[in-house]
Amino acid sequence: FMTYASPETGSEAAPGQIPARDLIDVFRVKELDRETEVFGIVAGNSSYSISPWMHNAAFKTAGMNRVFIPLQVADLDEFIRRMVRKETREVELNFKGFSVTNPHKQTMLQYVDEIDETVAKIGAVNTVKIEDNKLFGYNTDAPGFILPLKKAVGDLKGSRVSVVGAGGAARACVYSLLNEGAEVTLLARDPKKASVLAEEFGIAVKEISDERFDTDILVNTTPLGTKGDNENATIARAERLDGLKLVYDLVYNPLETLLIKEAAAVSVPAIGGLKMLIAQGARQFEIWTGAEAPVTEMTAAVKKKLDL
Numbered sequence: 001f002m003t004y005a006s007p008e009t010g011s012e013a014a015p016g017q018i019p020a021r022d023l024i025d026v027f028r029v030k031e032l033d034r035e036t037e038v039f040g041i042v043a044g045n046s047s048y049s050i051s052p053w054m055h056n057a058a059f060k061t062a063g064m065n066r067v068f069i070p071l072q073v074a075d076l077d078e079f080i081r082r083m084v085r086k087e088t089r090e091v092e093l094n095f096k097g098f099s100v101t102n103p104h105k106q107t108m109l110q111y112v113d114e115i116d117e118t119v120a121k122i123g124a125v126n127t128v129k130i131e132d133n134k135l136f137g138y139n140t141d142a143p144g145f146i147l148p149l150k151k152a153v154g155d156l157k158g159s160r161v162s163v164v165g166a167g168g169a170a171r172a173c174v175y176s177l178l179n180e181g182a183e184v185t186l187l188a189r190d191p192k193k194a195s196v197l198a199e200e201f202g203i204a205v206k207e208i209s210d211e212r213f214d215t216d217i218l219v220n221t222t223p224l225g226t227k228g229d230n231e232n233a234t235i236a237r238a239e240r241l242d243g244l245k246l247v248y249d250l251v252y253n254p255l256e257t258l259l260i261k262e263a264a265a266v267s268v269p270a271i272g273g274l275k276m277l278i279a280q281g282a283r284q285f286e287i288w289t290g291a292e293a294p295v296t297e298m299t300a301a302v303k304k305k306l307d308l
Contacts, residue, residue, distance in 0.1 A: 037096040046070035057301030061294040098128040105168025112137035124168030141172035144280025157181035165221035166194035225257035234258040238265040
């Protein structure tokens, strides 16, 4: 078969077009056949995602006839109806699972047939497994988020943690933090929009002000700082971060966000989103395949893509 590709990075004819070298080396396009099981990231904007490099490296290492592709989805209902559900789909692509990110994590709940306990408590899906024409929803953000944090600070019981944002990722963070005994406060530009999440978990919600943060740990779950239009944005400047014990930015591309740079300016330790990406991705691989994830190779692939 044939497909479109750009000659090299930076010469794409359309947004999301994959360079020919990546199609061969990363997506293994010459090895794909009708039996290839297809996975992908369902996102409003998939252009910044590193997940294809991470998961394709894992499938290659494991010797699996599987591929992971970017799926830029504006209308989730239309995508599920026309491309996924057996009864209504217009094309058979042998989909076996998805990684789900902004802005679809909460909406995806409407389309899965069964959910795990974590999804039931968080109210957001970031992983879908397709088996026997049924969609199973999971959330790997929660364990992926908390593992790097506990490695960095140890016991979280009694720690004051402020979480900025109110989307699917914020839900996973709040859930995990409360399970560890942390005192969690939700910060948002519009507290009314965040009040639903706050009420569900029984935590306080406050409007973000220009004052210094009165907390131990600050977690950014918003897209601010992400490569692209938001790259030069941040939830806070250095003077407001001074005195914190830790800043945790879930953004992983770029590795060093503006928020992390601002934290460094006042000697505040920081964790980027790379560790969470790999931890939750490893759990996704295990859900999809039933095998242990090749974390070393996944990490190497992500670092290579990010030129680390």
